[in-house]
Amino acid sequence: MRKSDEAGTRPDVVRIWIALGLVIILIIAAAMMLVEADTQRDQQEQVASVISKLSTVRARLEGAINGNLLAITGLIVEISMNPEITQEEFSRYASVILAQKTEIRHVSAARNLVISHIYPLAGNKKALGLDYRQVKKQADAALRARDIGGIFVAGPINLGQGGRGFVARTPIYEFSESGVANQGRFWGLLSVVIDVDKLYGVAGLTSSNQTIEIAIRGQDSSGSDGAVFFGRPALFDSDRALLDVSLPHGSWQLAAA
Template identity: 35%
Template sequence: MSYNKKTDFIFALISIAFFAIATPISIAIKNHYVSLESKKVEMVVANNISLVRSNFEASIFMDTFLADSLATLITIDPDAAFKKWDVVASQLLSKSQHVRNVTASPNNIITYIYPLEGNESALGVDLSRIPEQYKAIQLAKQKQHIYIDGPVNLVQGGQGLIARYPIYSDFPYNKAYWGTVSVVIDYNKLMTYSGIYDIFDAEVAIRNITNTPKVLYGDIEIFDNPDIQHFINLPYGRWQLAAKYKLSDSAHLTFIERTILSMALISVSLIYALFFLIYKNYKTIHKAAMQDELTHLPNRRYIKKLLKKMSTKKEGNSFFTLLSVDVNDFKLVNDNYGHDVGDRFLQFISIKLQENVRSTDTVARIGGDEFLVILNNIYLPEKVNSVTQSIKNKIESESFFHNNKEIKPSLSIGYAIYNDKNIDIETLITKADHAMYLNKNANAFSKTSI
């Protein structure tokens, strides 16, 4: 594995480790802050539920007091009460919060109603013929005190809670039943006023537990292990208010969660970007230190480091051949055509050297017109001679052109085979250089090719 590939592999492993650590940490931070915010939301919801209970109690007590007052007046002097029915009823209604009408029903027949407008259809209705309402009248009669029923579908339309007060003509003995006085509370207005419709982060339910439990609002399942529970105390009765948190749908918590995750993502990305830039800068500096500026081949420092590494491998045998390559009469190219052409000629040589070796081999420029080539796993002399001659023949068979002038390259190549792990790298390089100079002396550069 090359140095670049190795460092890239290590960087990839570090990147994986970074994200493997950063991801759970980010999630843990998100969960921590969402948990804290959830507790705040739960506290707000609990306070709002408590306020709903208080609003219910206050409103119902105030409005049902009207029924008690009207019942007392009718019990004491029914003639006077009905003679001034509109005046008495309007006064009582003006003091209420959510009462839509009051009725008096001698013998359970609605005979008096205020206001009459909008409630004409209820006048004359025999409540004993409406099973749902008659059952509530019987309960009030049996208990001999006010009874709150509902929500009831009203004859005149809509829904209401009905506070029924039984009237007896033989007070205080209460044996002779006269009828009922009822106060109809607008169910929707009461619910709106209570604030129950404004609870967004919990599911809420209310049921009457005074007699047979009856769900007045919400789903019955909410009463199974509720997170919040209150009892609404009413005149001679009790309701149960229960709630279960529904924080998964909380817009506020969703916003908090997304904000924290976004911040975590930005932070992790910035840290990784900084880390990546440091790594790229390191690679750039290292590349500059290990790369020849002109040809972009590995330089002397890199090739010596690689040779040292190859010569100190512990696993198995590490045999290879080091070629020392020199461009014959390169000085004449510089003198005749200038250093710019000389530089381009060296680039041409470097490209041809790379083209004529294997991908597992390494070509380096160690200075001037000198190159080193490592032939990996080639160490038999006959094979080395064959490869060396092939490289020389192929490169010298091509030409470099400048302004339509042909420059024929000529190479001197010497080699040293590494087959002894005790040999010194400097000695190996010296042996290859010595062989190259012997080859140079034996093959003088042909001046006619320049």
């Protein structure tokens, strides 16, 4: 072969190798894009699955809380219409509530913010006469319920009888002849203590069948600004699986992975 032919062949070979190299690069890039797309799809499906399971927990939490709060409606009305209610009468109504709602540990009423009625009396009697305004840990939440004119959920708190509980307080107003809610004279507060462990159990948070890890924040109904009171705080480092639990005034926030 002549030198001129060899010189003409070499550029063709180089171009072929360059073309092959570009094709290989494109194939690798396409494969990497497919892998990345599959990874993203898997991650999206995983997040969707976590959110779906977390939504179930949220629904159970809200349902249990609302069910417990709804159960005390009749007692609120009774006190409003009968502001001189006796301990015996209070116990009779409250016993029906506790028979229906096993998450409730006890119910108390504080006339003029001083605990005047409580059920059950056993184990709780020493709380009678407690003035919320004189106990810093109780005063803020009690006064907030009074001031907002609605139910306020505080806690979880450590209970004097042992264990922990959420305390839902609602103001009571004496019956007004106008029939308009909250226009009568302020009577005091009705408080219901919801057992933390039982509430978590109803919501499935502590179930051995729970397949996701969950954390909750929002101490004292303070939402995303509140302290974590269940699970690992690190779960809130990512915002991919966050859901709010609606409370009468405020919220909690759930995170999961």
